[in-house]
Amino acid sequence: MKRIRFQQGSLRLYERAAGDQVWEYRWYETQLDGTRRRRSCIIGSRHEYPTDALAQKAVVALRASINAETPRAQIDAISFSTLTQHYREKELCEGGNKTFATIRTNEGYLERWILPRWSSYRLKDVKAVIVEEWLKSLPLANGSKAKIRNLMHAIFNHAIRWEWHDKNPITHVRQSAKRQRVPLVLNIEQLKSLLEYLKEPGKTAVLLDILTGLRVSELLALKWSDVDFENLELHVTRSISLQRVGPCKTEASQKPVPLDPELAEVLLLWRRRSPYPMDDDWVFASPASKGELPYWSYSLFRVYIRPALKAAGITGKVGWHTFRHSFATILKSHGEDVKTVQELLRHANSSVTMNLYAQAVTDIKRSAQSKVARLVFEPKKGNSE
Structure with missing residues (x-):
């Protein structure tokens, strides 16, 4: 039996008749009769995304959405980085239900702490005990560690909601938010x-x-x-x-x-x-x-x-x-x-x-x-x- 894989699609830069260069993302879509049909969409111009890396980053959330309805075996290869990018586009966007301050704080935690450690992990490889030990090693206050833990928990809940994962490993991660020092108060x-x-x-x-x-x-x-x-x-x-x-x-x-x-x-x-x-x-x-x-x-x-x-x-x-x-x-x-x-x-x-x-x-x-x-x-x- 042929192994089913998570669909990556392809990205190309081409010049349109008008003379401008645009990035096009292409993928296959399975039809009701089982046949496959090539689909494509324009991601943006070369002016918007001057490098291949930037264009690739722009299609992460789209790629995840395309794979949202695929069988379980097809999404085993989804990385934490891919999930996080999709979470950013859907949840950490202006006009949503989060304040600008919350978005900015969460982006800081992602860039400074979470992604450098977990971006390359497949979702199924993120384990509660490993995350808990990692949090213990961070040179941060308990309150900040708890916020990082809660953000990762929210990201995995996002995966469950989109049916890319069936459980949240962060649920079992223990992390106290208790202050290590009593905050200063004025009498x-x-x-x-x-x-x-x-x-x-x-x-x-x-x-x-x-x-x-x-x-x-x-x-x-x-x-x-x-x-x-x-x-x-x-x-x-x-x-x-x-x-x-x-x-x-x-x-x-x-x-x-x-x-x-x-x-x-x-x-x-x-x-x-x-x-x-x-x-x-x-x-x-x-x-x-x-x-x-x-x-x-x-x-x-x-x-x-x-x-x-x-x-x-x-x-x-x-x-x-x-x-x-x-x-x-x-x-x-x-x-x-x-x-x-x-x-x-x-x-x-x-x-x-x-x-x-x-x-x-x-x-x-x-x-x-x-x-x-x-x-x-x-x-x-x-x-x-």
Whole structure:
């Protein structure tokens, strides 16, 4: 019996009557009567793909799709590289259900860590124990290793969905995401000292972050129309990363956030001072872009926050996420239950207990946030003013 193989097809460069050179991909398609018919399609021009290597890369996903309905024996030769390219084209594409930041992060993991090790492997040769040992050897934090493990798991799920593989070996790969070091958090006195040295708009941005726990991608994506001064709520409807606006990280992220009355007053004062106070303007619009975009997160941190940290004598690895961690830690240290903290931070949680909590801003969440606000707005110890 003749062995059935995974169809590779062929690629050629030819000149059309118009004089332009194009890449053509050719393959055979089996008809209902069992005969084979040659098929072809234009991949692109030589201008788009100047080398054979680039043209070959462009047909990887197409080749995988052509083989999607072939018998099991015909796809045994599919490599992890081929699968990954198809996953990229179908799942890591703009306009899909993943944010730009997620796409960029996953692409980084693929290029830096996953593909150099696994690209040449056939799918059936990727084994859980080998992957687990490889993850242990990587000079990365547990959180990053867990993300790599989860990305590989998603890629194999993609293979199962397209019926190129019948099981996911990564399911049995054990990898903890537990932090090896406790993240730095700032206490109330440190936060107050920092606020004393901050200038606008850094001061309002940090204060808003401290009292809401927003991710920086959500904080800088706020528009004035998202601030409901009447009902004292923030509506988080988008995020921004590398100046690209996209959806929020999770569905839970879009829950309304309570706005403390004193914090609302601070925002009103900033709106009056801001040259961009219209409803459709960014809350932290950048003058460099004439208000068309908000500040870059690293620029805002470098220009306003880092000098204030130094002046306040605060050392250690402080970043935007430190304020979110600090918010959660202060809440918990003042007796708030874990469920309330999870609601305020808008973490996705599928447990039955957490599903009992409504998406609306509840009195308990508002009261919890206001406790932190009282502590921040309270005069520093020893300050007579």
